[in-house]
Amino acid sequence: MSANYVLKNATLADGSIADIAITGEKITAIGKSLEGSEVIDCSGLIALPGFVDLHTHLREPGFEQSETVLTGTQAAALGGFTAVHAMANTSPVADTAGVVEQVSSLGREAGYADVYPIGAVTVGLEGKQMAELGAMANSKAKVRVFSDDGKCVHDPLIMRRALEYVKAFDGVIAQHAQEPRLTEGAQMNEGAVSAELGLTGWPAVAEESIIARDVLLAEHVDSRIHVCHLSTAGSVEIVRWAKARGIKVTAEVTPHHLLLTDELVRSYDAVYKVNPPLRTQADVLALREALIDGTIDIIATDHAPHPIEAKDCEWPAAAFGMLGLETAAAIAQQVLIESGASSWERLAQVLSYNPAAIAGDQDSGQPIAVGAYANIALIDPKAVVVVSSESASKSNNSPYVGMTLPGRVKHTVYRGYFTVRDGNLAKVGKH
Amino acid sequence: MTHIKNLLSAGDVDRDFAIHLLDVAEGMSDVNDREIKKLPTLRGKTVVNLFFEDSTRTRISFELAAKRLSADVINFSAKGSSVSKGESLKDTAQTLEAMGADAVVIRHHASGAANVLAHSGWIQGAIVNAGDGTHEHPTQALLDAFTMRKRIHGNASSGKGLDGVKVAITGDVLHSRVARSNLLLLNTLGAEVHFVAPPTLLPANPANFNATLHYSLDQVIDIEKPDVVMMLRVQTERMTASYFPSEREYARIWGLNSDRLVRLKDTALVMHPGPMNRGLEIDAVSADSPRSTVLEQVANGVSVRMAVLFTLLSGERA
Structure with missing residues (x-):
């Protein structure tokens, strides 16, 4: 079965660079030059669980x-x-x-x-x-x-x-x-x-x-x-x-x-x-x-x-x-x-x-490895963000509004589904 | 001299501006001695006394001050807060703004309420803090400073600070807005502040208090020989909360009584912001002695509040 997504050239927490293939809800391969239906360039992004x-x-x-x-x-x-x-x-x-x-x-x-x-x-x-x-x-x-x-x-x-x-x-x-x-x-x-x-x-x-x-x-x-x-x-x-x-x-x-x-x-x-x-x-x-x-x-x-x-x-x-x-x-x-x-x-x-x-969570917080659920946060560590008052939360009581903070969550993959892609929230959740 | 728009804290005024306010108050005091105690200065201006906490004395002092300057005065007694589902500070402030208040004199049970009112954008008029929780009461500090200056320098008061004056503030420092505002203003004017209290009624961490702390009133009287002894009111809610064992013990150790009164130096003043608990923090002999400035403080309060309202509202830039 061909992978749904390949996260291309992502940097893992240990500093190594690899492609991560996602099929269905799981990570199905980690390596070089992986192929899949959709290849997403993740150069410069840190892939974290x-x-x-x-x-x-x-x-x-x-x-x-x-x-x-x-x-x-x-x-x-x-x-x-x-x-x-x-x-x-x-x-x-x-x-x-x-x-x-x-x-x-x-x-x-x-x-x-x-x-x-x-x-x-x-x-x-x-x-x-x-x-x-x-x-x-x-x-x-x-x-x-x-x-x-x-x-x-x-x-x-x-x-x-x-x-x-x-x-x-x-x-x-x-x-x-x-x-x-x-x-x-x-x-x-x-x-x-x-x-x-x-x-x-x-x-x-x-x-x-x-x-x-x-x-x-x-x-x-x-x-x-x-x-x-x-x-x-x-x-x-x-x-x-x-x-x-x-x-x-x-x-x-x-x-x-x-x-x-x-x-x-x-x-x-x-x-x-x-x-x-x-x-x-x-x-x-x-x-x-x-x-x-x-x-x-x-x-x-x-x-x-x-x-x-x-x-x-x-x-x-x-x-x-x-x-x-x-x-x-x-x-x-x-x-x-x-x-x-x-x-x-x-x-x-x-x-x-x-x-x-x-x-004691079984499905979350597992290392990025073949066979694990594809729960991945991809961070652009070089981004510098001024925190805005806009939030997905219904409330706005953030003490950080106006502060400059490092890094930006570029993509969030939840059980193989992009809940966040290029910093934008998916319009619907995973079903 | 830095002019200010609001008077939220005694720390808002620098030395030159504080002395200027006291000097303006001297002029107002002369007005209060005239047969016709009224100036046309604030005619057409509206001053709102916004009191979330009962304080008849402070309210009528501000009311008299504003009326003697010919301002229109509205007394707004608001009960409750957004906690008790009463009217919120925000709604009240926006209502007053819609009515066109030029100044709002606020007394509130919450520390910082005057700051919130001034910085929220809810209201454009000048804000005068008439006591916020256990934080500050800056016009009280100004009237206390005025009273000290007048007693010490008499008619030669104008232009003077309180340099070298040793003030022993005694009582519930922890919860006293009078103590906090006096600390800041007295430091600004060059006075030396001593706090005297049971350890339970001093802050656990006084690192930012530019004052000397004492537990013994007797030692302060005999060793420090203060120029001013200012007694703070003991609030009834402290008496049941294990801050001290009993009213009797408090009065014995931290109360000003006739024995202590006679050991003060000849020129020493006895002050109290009122209302007094006679027999607790101060006995009748001390309260009614010639050293006592209690009634002068009340009279001077009107002059000082006139000076504050005049200076904030007249657009005067000295």
């Missing part, structure tokens, strides 16, 4: 004015993602098999990326009673990642039980580490800037104390623990210590915590309001170093769309969260490649292999 986001808010069901599974996965495709994990804080909350199956089915209908629902750890995200994790795991959505994201599973006993319980189906708890009492009314990082601005502080210790507790709990019950959006230098130290001790902890960092600091809050522009908050430059540098040395395993976007009215207001009234899917790869390139500190191979690990491995 399609990105996998472990932390996306698709907002559907319930908050369709902010985002839908369709618009969110379209934004994902434009960012080079071929799989996203949809957070559970929808309405109704994704705490039952019914809701996670609905989200999963909406993802298939959209056809822009694999959508893996994340199940809530506790009923209604209320932190009191464990949700039916087994039912969600055994549903058609096959949930393996559970999180109350947006809220912390702060009750230590509930957290311990959840860590233990999900071992039955090799699940993982993804913790939003935020001690609730220490962050009552918190608006921004507690530090020198919050003292000046008179905004209630969100202290680093509120994150670090929960991470410290959770890695010790995970050690005690021999479970995996995943730390969402780690944001402080102190958190890095705790995770580094835990890993050295052999605790099964993985950690994620968001693009915004790798790039932006609390100095931006001086504008009182609520586009910079996010949870956990933007921290200091010292934190940013510690997070970058940890991403490069492997203490932090992945970049996850925490893509959090909000309608205009949720941001166009005074700071304390505004919602927490910012967009991230369409700009994540560029920020990863800035931090790992343009800095000269790391490699495309590491970028593929943190945006694709590692998140898929943490979540």
Whole structure:
């Protein structure tokens, strides 16, 4: 059978140059001078495994004015993602098999990326009673990642039980580490800037104390623990210590915590309001170093769309969260490649292999190899892009608008289908 | 001297402009001593007092200031915010813009609300911050500086700063917009700022505060010998949130009382932005002593607010 597409002269993450042949949904050959029905010149483009986001808010069901599974996965495709994990804080909350199956089915209908629902750890995200994790795991959505994201599973006993319980189906708890009492009314990082601005502080210790507790709990019950959006230098130290001790902890960092600091809050522009908050430059540098040395395993976007009215207001009234899917790869390139500190191979690990491995995804985040699904992001690394306010997302709360970032996602291939071609989104998804 | 369009922060004014405002206020103060306390300067201008938070004192001070300059004054008491599904700041601002407000004096419970109003493009008029959350209250700092200058230099105040004046600001620094605005303006005018508070009511990271921090009011009085002791109001919501064990203990350690009053140096001033909790942060003897400037602060508030509205609205470029 002749290949549908040949990606000609693509540069792989290891620097080698090859043609990639795609037939149906799979990669069928990698080599030189391959032939197919359509040959696409990929000279100068880096071919990476399609990105996998472990932390996306698709907002559907319930908050369709902010985002839908369709618009969110379209934004994902434009960012080079071929799989996203949809957070559970929808309405109704994704705490039952019914809701996670609905989200999963909406993802298939959209056809822009694999959508893996994340199940809530506790009923209604209320932190009191464990949700039916087994039912969600055994549903058609096959949930393996559970999180109350947006809220912390702060009750230590509930957290311990959840860590233990999900071992039955090799699940993982993804913790939003935020001690609730220490962050009552918190608006921004507690530090020198919050003292000046008179905004209630969100202290680093509120994150670090929960991470410290959770890695010790995970050690005690021999479970995996995943730390969402780690944001402080102190958190890095705790995770580094835990890993050295052999605790099964993985950690994620968001693009915004790798790039932006609390100095931006001086504008009182609520586009910079996010949870956990933007921290200091010292934190940013510690997070970058940890991403490069492997203490932090992945970049996850925490893509959090909000309608205009949720941001166009005074700071304390505004919602927490910012967009991230369409700009994540560029920020990863800035931090790992343009800095000269790391490699495309590491970028593929943190945006694709590692998140898929943490979540146990079988079809996504696999190396570009014969027999694998053709999930490929093709990046033009030399492009320089001024971020525009246009977005596939239904919302426009991007903190990067007007910033210059390196690289551009030129094509995204999702299961053999071009969801993005020459930077343009396909009009319909894969069916 | 850098002229400004809005007064959002005490940090917006440089030294020359701050002294200019205080000098203009001296002139306004003379007007307030006349039989006919009115100038025609802002006739035809509309000043809106937009108060999202109750503050009768500040509102009537601004109202009187605008009326003495012959401006038309509208008081707009808005409740709620976009959080509580009340009227949003944006809708309110656009409404005022449609009505043609030349200046909006805003008091809001959210830190930064005045900044958002000034930079959102919702409204063209001048914005005066009359207190935003726990951030700033710049006209309070101006009236405090005016009061200090007047007490220290008397009729020779014009043109002077507050160089070398040692000011001990005591109380809930963490949540005080009065403290933040005073810090900035006093630094600009050359004064030396000392903050005195229980550690729970100081910022966890004061790195950007150009002030000396103290835990003991007694030590500050006996060792620093301040020229001014400014007591901050203890808000009732702090009393139940574990910032300090009890009102009694707070009053004992951080309150200004007759024992401490007599240890102040002879020329020292006692200030309070009002309203006072008598018996908590300040006792009656201190509040009513000749050192106390509390009522002068109220009177000077009108003069200073006249100077601010006049300077922002008259198009005057000194």
